[in-house]
Amino acid sequence: MYSRGLLPLLLSALISLVVATPVSHLDPTLSRVFDTTDKLPLPNQGNLRAHDPNILQYNGSFYLFKGGPHVPFFKATDLSGPWTKIGTVLDGDSVIHMGNRSRPWAPTTIERDGTFYCYYTLSWSGSRTSAIGVATTTTLDGSPWTDHGAMIHTGHGPGSQVWPFTITNAIDASFITDNSTGKSYLNYGSFWHDIWQLPLSDDLLSIENPKDPDAVQLTFIPHEKIKPEEGSWMSYHDGYYYAWFSHGQCCRFNEGFPARGMEYSIRVGRSRNVRGPFVDKENQLLLDGGGTIVYASNHGKVYAPGGIGVLAGNDTTPDILYYHYLNTSIGFTDADAHLGWNVLKHSDGWPFVVDGIVSTDSGAMEYLPNCFYLTMLMFSWLYIWS
Ligand SMILES: *[C@@H]1O[C@H](CO)[C@@H](O)[C@H](O)[C@H]1NC(C)=O
Ligand SMILES: *[C@@H]1O[C@H](CO)[C@@H](O)[C@H](O)[C@H]1NC(C)=O
Ligand SMILES: *[C@@H]1O[C@H](CO)[C@@H](O)[C@H](O)[C@H]1NC(C)=O
Ligand SMILES: *[C@@H]1O[C@H](CO)[C@@H](O)[C@H](O)[C@H]1NC(C)=O
Ligand SMILES: *[C@@H]1O[C@H](CO)[C@@H](O)[C@H](O)[C@H]1NC(C)=O
Numbered sequence: 001m002y003s004r005g006l007l008p009l010l011l012s013a014l015i016s017l018v019v020a021t022p023v024s025h026l027d028p029t030l031s032r033v034f035d036t037t038d039k040l041p042l043p044n045q046g047n048l049r050a051h052d053p054n055i056l057q058y059n060g061s062f063y064l065f066k067g068g069p070h071v072p073f074f075k076a077t078d079l080s081g082p083w084t085k086i087g088t089v090l091d092g093d094s095v096i097h098m099g100n101r102s103r104p105w106a107p108t109t110i111e112r113d114g115t116f117y118c119y120y121t122l123s124w125s126g127s128r129t130s131a132i133g134v135a136t137t138t139t140l141d142g143s144p145w146t147d148h149g150a151m152i153h154t155g156h157g158p159g160s161q162v163w164p165f166t167i168t169n170a171i172d173a174s175f176i177t178d179n180s181t182g183k184s185y186l187n188y189g190s191f192w193h194d195i196w197q198l199p200l201s202d203d204l205l206s207i208e209n210p211k212d213p214d215a216v217q218l219t220f221i222p223h224e225k226i227k228p229e230e231g232s233w234m235s236y237h238d239g240y241y242y243a244w245f246s247h248g249q250c251c252r253f254n255e256g257f258p259a260r261g262m263e264y265s266i267r268v269g270r271s272r273n274v275r276g277p278f279v280d281k282e283n284q285l286l287l288d289g290g291g292t293i294v295y296a297s298n299h300g301k302v303y304a305p306g307g308i309g310v311l312a313g314n315d316t317t318p319d320i321l322y323y324h325y326l327n328t329s330i331g332f333t334d335a336d337a338h339l340g341w342n343v344l345k346h347s348d349g350w351p352f353v354v355d356g357i358v359s360t361d362s363g364a365m366e367y368l369p370n371c372f373y374l375t376m377l378m379f380s381w382l383y384i385w386s
Helices: 006-020 028-033 369-385
Strands: 044-049 054-058 061-065 072-076 084-088 105-112 115-122 130-137 146-154 174-177 184-189 195-199 229-237 240-247 265-271 292-295 302-311 319-327 338-347 350-354 365-367
Touching: 054 105, 054 302, 061 105, 105 174, 115 174, 146 184, 174 229, 184 229, 195 229, 229 302, 240 302, 292 319, 292 350, 302 338, 319 350
Parallel strands: 265 302
Antiparallel strands: 044 338, 054 061, 061 072, 072 084, 105 115, 115 130, 130 146, 174 184, 184 195, 229 240, 240 265, 265 292, 302 319, 319 338, 338 350
């Protein structure tokens, strides 16, 4: 038996679920473009528009920096928000004369001994004329930062005639400290010769030995004309360094879609040594086109995830992979990118993402959205057929 009031409600809920879910399966055009796999979990939604998000965990809060006018940053106590805008890293144009000086890309912010360092990029889309700059502050309350200007230039500008700046692209900075020596490195790059690593000076404001830097290449696609790897991140977990990067087309899908699988996906390789060489799960060198896919378009809903970072967990909190993605029911401009995140687990030292919010690397699941919906669905059917 069922109540007459409840059935229409449940029916319409069910129909909207059924209609909303497989829309991309039904439309042959869409399924040629959007991967409809359900092997990957949906993101936990960050509830913030962000392209190339970067998150710093500090003093019990999350601080999110993103590409945008003067590098806006936000604060939240939960990765799913609500996010409060604190201010911008730059209070005007960058002191670097390159690219769009009022709209840096892809910031990465770290904290060291009470100082925050924000590494940011200036460039134009599709250009190798780029620079990575750095700004610092000692508080994250919105007080002014100090812009120290460029650390490296490619294409033109001071030092751009020095190898490897002659062949690389100074964009998408990330940062890693060697766990055993305490030495820090800047990772950067995209397309052209893909991703590289440079030792930083102790002040973290400049690279070491700028006239002859001890650069190593981390990733490369040797045999393809187009080498779409960028947006690198490096993390450390249980004895391995993980070189993460985004592979494929990042942007401008509103102007047209590439073939399915050619859009951004999130890939990784690992090494015992911070300087590499890095290999993927199939033991293929990242320098030879390798990279294990950890997250990619899924469900016909999540498209072109990339622009990643990893928040390191500890004994009680798991590692978290965060990224931007496009929601196929919202839109495809760069400004439509949203923050998403998933808990990372490891199997034989290889990271993979899991569904929902999981409290620790080893254990208990607090919340599984899919279980919830399945249960709802089951109850709806029971009501309808009873
Ligand atoms: C850390 O957070 C506490 C409480 O929110 C605040 O009182 C304190 O000033 C913060 N410390 C720093 C260094 O930001
Ligand atoms: C530079 O960035 C600003 C802020 O996003 C934007 O308003 C402006 O149109 C950009 N300039 C160019 C030439 O793209
Ligand atoms: C290096 O990693 C080990 C084990 O993961 C950890 O115990 C140690 O504190 C780390 N050292 C540094 C300098 O981060
Ligand atoms: C683990 O990290 C969380 C979140 O940053 C923190 O609250 C907690 O104190 C940390 N626990 C340990 C054992 O370090
Ligand atoms: C995509 O957007 C729709 C409409 O706003 C929303 O209902 C859905 O939860 C979003 N999904 C993801 C994964 O962002």
